[in-house]
Each structure stands twice: as C-alpha cells, then as structure tokens.
Amino acid sequence: MFTFSDICLRPAKAEERDHLWHFIYVENEWKVHDAPYFPLEHQSKFQFRRHLFKRLREAKTAIVIDYHGEAIGYLSCYWEDQSTRWLEVGITIFTSAHWGKQLGRKALTLWxxxxxxxYDVERIGLTTWSGNPRMMKCAMALGMQEEGRIRKVRFHQGQYYDSLRYGVLRDEWQALRKKDGKLRCVG
Incomplete structure (x- = not known):
C-alpha cells in the first residue's frame, strides 16, 4: 500500500469486485476521454474476475486508486516491448466527480x-491523445516530456486528433523527487 496526501494505492478487496466491474463496464463515464476511438471490449463478471480483477488483487501490474476509502479508479502498467524494457503506464478514474482535483497526478506520482x-527500466511512458487535455497537462505536471506526436491518427466523432507519447527517464524522475526529499507533484 502506498499513500500520498489523500490518495492510497492498494490491492482490490474481494468485496469490491462488483463495484469495480460496474464502473468499468456499465457506468463507464471515463471512456469518453480514455481512447474512445477504440471500442470497450465488454467482459462478463466471470471474465473480469479471472483477468483484470485478478491483476488488481495481486497489485503488481494493476492497482486500485483509493480516495477517502472509496475505489475511484485504477492504475496499470504494461510492456510495450519487454525485450527492450519499454514500460508504459495507464490510469482510469471512473467519474467526473473525481476529475480535475489532481487525484490522478498524485496516484501516478506514487505508481x-x-x-x-x-523494474529495471530507464524510462516509463504514457500515451494519450489530443482530445484529452487533462491527461496531457497531468503528464507535463509529472515532469514527463512530450516525446512524440503522431498527427491526426485518432479519428473520433468526425474529427482527427493527435496521438501523444510522453516519457520520463529514471534520473529525471529521481531529480524531481529529490528537490524536497519526498514524493511531490511538480505542477
């Protein structure tokens, strides 16, 4: 379990399975900003329990974001290319009631x-799209650099958007965190 201010990252609790499934696959307001150009592949509760929920319980490649005792979202990591140690992160905060409060920034700082x-990696990356300005701002506030912009490759609701890649190197991350000797958000 990791804490930063009012945010805690922790394994999912058994009794949260239906709550998490509901906010991922039924009441999925988050999908409006999280790659809406890709359809969400629905999972039954059984499939969810065997896959993502199992990862959330193990808390190695996915972990719950807890805000004042409530599971409000989750973080994940995945290999873009494990042979070259290219690790990426992702974040989902379920509802707009928790957006714009820097909760994602705090959670990503911990993660x-x-x-x-x-992990023995020199860089951690995050990918988003130009239709999600809050995620772009969050990445920059974390100290990540915009490393790539692929223009007009995300088509959504009749409009083209850019795909954006952000990243931070281990030494950059450590330098940002050493400024005041504790975990902090830079923005």
Whole structure:
C-alpha cells in the first residue's frame, strides 16, 4: 500500500469486485476521454474476475486508486516491448466527480515511483491523445516530456486528433523527487 496526501494505492478487496466491474463496464463515464476511438471490449463478471480483477488483487501490474476509502479508479502498467524494457503506464478514474482535483497526478506520482523501484527500466511512458487535455497537462505536471506526436491518427466523432507519447527517464524522475526529499507533484 502506498499513500500520498489523500490518495492510497492498494490491492482490490474481494468485496469490491462488483463495484469495480460496474464502473468499468456499465457506468463507464471515463471512456469518453480514455481512447474512445477504440471500442470497450465488454467482459462478463466471470471474465473480469479471472483477468483484470485478478491483476488488481495481486497489485503488481494493476492497482486500485483509493480516495477517502472509496475505489475511484485504477492504475496499470504494461510492456510495450519487454525485450527492450519499454514500460508504459495507464490510469482510469471512473467519474467526473473525481476529475480535475489532481487525484490522478498524485496516484501516478506514487505508481511511477513504485515502478522505478521495482523494474529495471530507464524510462516509463504514457500515451494519450489530443482530445484529452487533462491527461496531457497531468503528464507535463509529472515532469514527463512530450516525446512524440503522431498527427491526426485518432479519428473520433468526425474529427482527427493527435496521438501523444510522453516519457520520463529514471534520473529525471529521481531529480524531481529529490528537490524536497519526498514524493511531490511538480505542477
């Protein structure tokens, strides 16, 4: 379990399975900003329990974001290319009631620090699209650099958007965190 201010990252609790499934596959307001150009592949509760929920319970490649005792979203990591140690992160905060409060920024600060401690990688990346300005702002506030912009490759609701790649190197991350000797958000 990791904490930063009012955010805690922790394994999912058994009794949260239906709550998490509901906010991912039924009441999925988050999908409006999280790659809406890709359809969400619905999973039954059984499939969810065997796949994502199992990862959330193990808390190694996915972990719950807890805000004042409530599971409000989750973080994940995945290999873009494990043979070259290219690790990416993702974040989902379920409802707009929790957006714009820097909760994602705090959660990502904890998660990225944890991943650098536990994985032998020199860089951690995050991919988003130009239709999600809050995620772009969050990445920059974390100290990530815009490393790539592929223009007009995401088509959504009759409009083209850019795909954006952000990344931070281990030494950059450590330097940002050493400024005041504790976990912090830079923005």
């Amino acid at each position: 990225i620090s944890h991943l650098f401690e536990h």
